Amino acid sequence: MTMTTGIQTYLNYIGGKWVPASTGEVEASINPANRHDVVGYVQISGRDDLEKAVAAAKNALSFWRKRSGPERGEFLHRMANILERRADEIAKTMTREMGKTLPEAKGETARGVALLRYYAGEGMRKVGDVIPSTDSGGLMFTTRVPLGVVGVITPWNFPVAIPLWKMAPALAYGNTVVFKPAEEAAVTATKLVECMEEAGLPAGVVNLVMGSGLVIGQGIVDHPDISGITFTGSNEVGRRVGQRAVARGAKYQLEMGGKNPVIVLEDADLDRAVEATVSGGLRTSGQKCTATSRVFVQGAVYDPFKEKLLSRVKEIQVGDGMDPRTWMGPLVSEEQLQRVLSYIRKGVEEGATLLCGGRRLEEGHLKDGFFVEPTVFEDVTPDMTIAREEIFGPVLALIRVETLEEALRLANDVPYGLSASIFTRDIGNMLSFIDEVDAGLVRVNAETAGVELQAPFGGMKQSSSHSREQGRAAIEFFTSIKTVFVKG
Numbered sequence: 001m002t003m004t005t006g007i008q009t010y011l012n013y014i015g016g017k018w019v020p021a022s023t024g025e026v027e028a029s030i031n032p033a034n035r036h037d038v039v040g041y042v043q044i045s046g047r048d049d050l051e052k053a054v055a056a057a058k059n060a061l062s063f064w065r066k067r068s069g070p071e072r073g074e075f076l077h078r079m080a081n082i083l084e085r086r087a088d089e090i091a092k093t094m095t096r097e098m099g100k101t102l103p104e105a106k107g108e109t110a111r112g113v114a115l116l117r118y119y120a121g122e123g124m125r126k127v128g129d130v131i132p133s134t135d136s137g138g139l140m141f142t143t144r145v146p147l148g149v150v151g152v153i154t155p156w157n158f159p160v161a162i163p164l165w166k167m168a169p170a171l172a173y174g175n176t177v178v179f180k181p182a183e184e185a186a187v188t189a190t191k192l193v194e195c196m197e198e199a200g201l202p203a204g205v206v207n208l209v210m211g212s213g214l215v216i217g218q219g220i221v222d223h224p225d226i227s228g229i230t231f232t233g234s235n236e237v238g239r240r241v242g243q244r245a246v247a248r249g250a251k252y253q254l255e256m257g258g259k260n261p262v263i264v265l266e267d268a269d270l271d272r273a274v275e276a277t278v279s280g281g282l283r284t285s286g287q288k289c290t291a292t293s294r295v296f297v298q299g300a301v302y303d304p305f306k307e308k309l310l311s312r313v314k315e316i317q318v319g320d321g322m323d324p325r326t327w328m329g330p331l332v333s334e335e336q337l338q339r340v341l342s343y344i345r346k347g348v349e350e351g352a353t354l355l356c357g358g359r360r361l362e363e364g365h366l367k368d369g370f371f372v373e374p375t376v377f378e379d380v381t382p383d384m385t386i387a388r389e390e391i392f393g394p395v396l397a398l399i400r401v402e403t404l405e406e407a408l409r410l411a412n413d414v415p416y417g418l419s420a421s422i423f424t425r426d427i428g429n430m431l432s433f434i435d436e437v438d439a440g441l442v443r444v445n446a447e448t449a450g451v452e453l454q455a456p457f458g459g460m461k462q463s464s465s466h467s468r469e470q471g472r473a474a475i476e477f478f479t480s481i482k483t484v485f486v487k488g
């Protein structure tokens, strides 16, 4: 499955076989904590490889969809056990390949195991209802069938959890898969597929094709034999995926960006609010679609909150995610680093006050990685770029507000609506917030990040295609309902 030439070369997995791309091209997947450390070489596939993968998935479909739900669930159970056994190794690969700290990577891998177990159980749950017919001699019920071949296009920020929360339900409900991971996390993706192979997943049921978004991603979106596309990533790409899918009548599901607010009211437990702001905004170096980005603080507690926040942020240890002393790792790539630094520059240029951070870290061994300081701004006005656009980096914008109404108005005044949280002890304020905030994930006295696999996840406004992933909600995307009427 892998070739060893000192540094391993990771292959595509098509029709149950590990194969190199037909282009003969590979690229290095590097460690963002040290650009000289090559984690592995990954394939740059071409359209031929995608064609083969789609053909293999199409071929496997009639066999896979005819397995019973419990039988399909059994594969997921076996895969969960294998992933659990390899959790340490896979978490280390994740940290080395995309930079999040090892404890975070271990947590995510454990989440992957739990996701597989949850969807293994789905194979035993009901898929339809009996509905009274107007014809007393008839039986009317619903059942569900798989979509067919599903294209899974994923980002690098959750390289185990996101592919699994898409592939596990796809498989549980009888679909076959063509999986295109982000180039930045393709080695980690390969290891997931190795677990599937070891679990005995039949050939062609999951096919891994590494490569660029433009060739393989777009190729998936446009392919007439792919019935559904599930995508997580940027708004720019997501919008294009949606438009092209609509143009050819394919089903699609998009999970995209966020500009997530936390509101801290004057009756809040400030220590908890600070801890949640730091954790929600800066873990995984802010590279989560659910990351806290805008912090609205009520005037009476603005100064004490700011002081506590700054003293906490200044304690943050930035470094290689493998080092147990590190709290925050690097950004995923040079490109992402430059993007985050350009947002920080824009914040300063547009008149926000930089309270701490803002610099690339280049001291000692950090110079070989993509490290940026955790950054806090104040005097941020709602029209500034850093208050409106998704930064996807460790940058917090403090905004003073006088009332909950003002905070809600400003919180909702962006095109995004993924997650939002409030810190207050007042039940009335909590209820107003739950009712009025534009967010698919609403959290009270808890950080904006923190998706639970058994609950629906998705955003409002431009954060998603208004669909939901995970939990039982996944069945809506990965199956079609048939309404059946039977008369004896």
Ligand SMILES: NC(=O)C1=CN([C@@H]2O[C@H](COP(=O)(O)OP(=O)(O)OC[C@H]3O[C@@H](n4cnc5c(N)ncnc54)[C@H](O)[C@@H]3O)[C@@H](O)[C@H]2O)C=CC1
Pocket: 153, 154, 155, 156, 157, 180, 181, 182, 183, 211, 212, 213, 214, 216, 217, 218, 219, 221, 232, 233, 234, 235, 237, 238, 240, 241, 255, 256, 257, 258, 288, 289, 336, 339, 390, 391, 392
């Ligand atoms: N909401 C989220 O979870 C994520 C948001 N982002 C945002 O996106 C920005 C850029 O990150 P990227 O990884 O470059 O995101 P991206 O949206 O470019 O990539 C996500 C996935 O889509 C694929 N892709 C790229 N172009 C495609 C196309 N034309 N058709 C089909 N698939 C395509 C990529 O190869 C990758 O597998 C980040 O700075 C961040 O703001 C990135 C990752 C996750």
Ligand SMILES: O=C(O)CCC(=O)C(=O)O
Pocket: 157, 158, 162, 232, 287, 288, 289, 290, 449, 450, 451
């Ligand atoms: O917060 C989480 O656990 C998941 C976040 C997520 O889905 C993302 O960043 O793409």
